[in-house]
């Protein structure tokens with residue numbers, strides 16, 4: 146890892162000011178950027194530690210929405226009674242990602258802003274129709290936020306502040322992990338609620354995407370059997386040493402069925 | 410050069426580091442606490458697990474500057490001053506939960522965090538799942554799981570002494 150200047154601002158305004166420098170990068174939990182810097186995939190002049198900024202913390206229910214501060218760590222989300230009662234599938238997801246030590250450090254905002262195709266939260270955000278609130282004062286819908294592999298609607302230097310999830314009637318998640326790396330091979334998040342019926346797929350493609358055919362079928366008849374016969378087109382899905390595009394397409398159907406079962 | 414002030418195993422330290430210095434480098438190279446191991450340096454193996462403010466973390470994947478102001482416990486900080494082992498250490502010894510011992514400091518630190526977070530007790534399955542972040546290339550895990558199952562009874566005060574391993 147190359148050396149860098151380290152800053153730990155205590156306000157959002159201060160952080161955004163330092164991040165105006167294109168050579169500066171934010172660090173939240175560090176579970177992705179530190180391994181990347183060790184591999185010298187990037188050489189920032191400065192790292193801006195977001196962990197001292199109160200505006201990025203906190204998990205609360207505001208009416209029919211669950212609001213999660215971007216710096217909330219996976220472990221906080223996993224164990225939060227507020228999340229557990231509003232969107233239990235989200236708490237379960239937080240408890241299933243990485244391992245204990247990663248969950249003690251990693252953050253929801255970091256994961257969403259990174260938008261790794263094999264990350265978990267993007268499918269929850271898209272599958273619940275979340276709104277992503279940024280330091281630029283923008284409120285970006287999940288349908289616009291995710292723009293393919295490692296790419297989002299965030300401008301350079303713009304930070305996620307919080308994520309607002311409309312509270313669904315039902316939601317569920319299921320994933321198949323790579324047995325060695327434990328990263329997601331294919332995951333499916335389903336929900337029914339104020340945003341309609343939504344089905345979002347992570348891990349299978351270059352970015353998270355919705356599955357309109359399954360959404361329509363579940364809207365007509367919410368049951369695991371409804372999706373069991375719907376085939377995902379493998380065209381455009383990821384094929385690599387871990388699994389072919391056809392295998393991942395097959396997993397979409399299997400995981401969708403399990404996700405509906407998980408939602409109940 | 411940034412300076413980091415933290416408490417390690419109860420003793421306060423102020424150390425000059427680089428921005429890029431990892432917590433494990435501070436512990437091993439600056440403080441010479443070499444009980445914390447580096448197996449992979451890529452957040453996979455868990456040999457480097459320590460507690461930061463009571464939570465288990467991979468010290469190869471946290472900067473020393475991120476631990477500024479915190480309280481760190483390493484494997485060296487577990488035994489009592491008179492040398493009496495922590496119940497988890499004692500259980501690893503009694504149950505032969507190690508072979509080469511390379512993974513052991515991280516296993517013990519993860520296991521203590523796991524047991525503390527489950528006051529109602531862990532099943533064998535939960536112990537195995539809870540060790541997801543720790544790899545052992547020698548033991549096949551079985552005796553590690555048995556050691557943790559025995560240690561939790563002592564740590565939660567349900568049994569005064571460690572149940573002896575059957576030979």
Ligand code: FES
Pocket residue numbers: 446447448449450451452453454455456457458467468469470
């Ligand atoms: S050395 Fe830190 S996880 Fe392997």
Ligand code: FES
Pocket residue numbers: 506507508509510511512513544545546547548
């Ligand atoms: S005892 Fe050798 S790696 Fe675990």
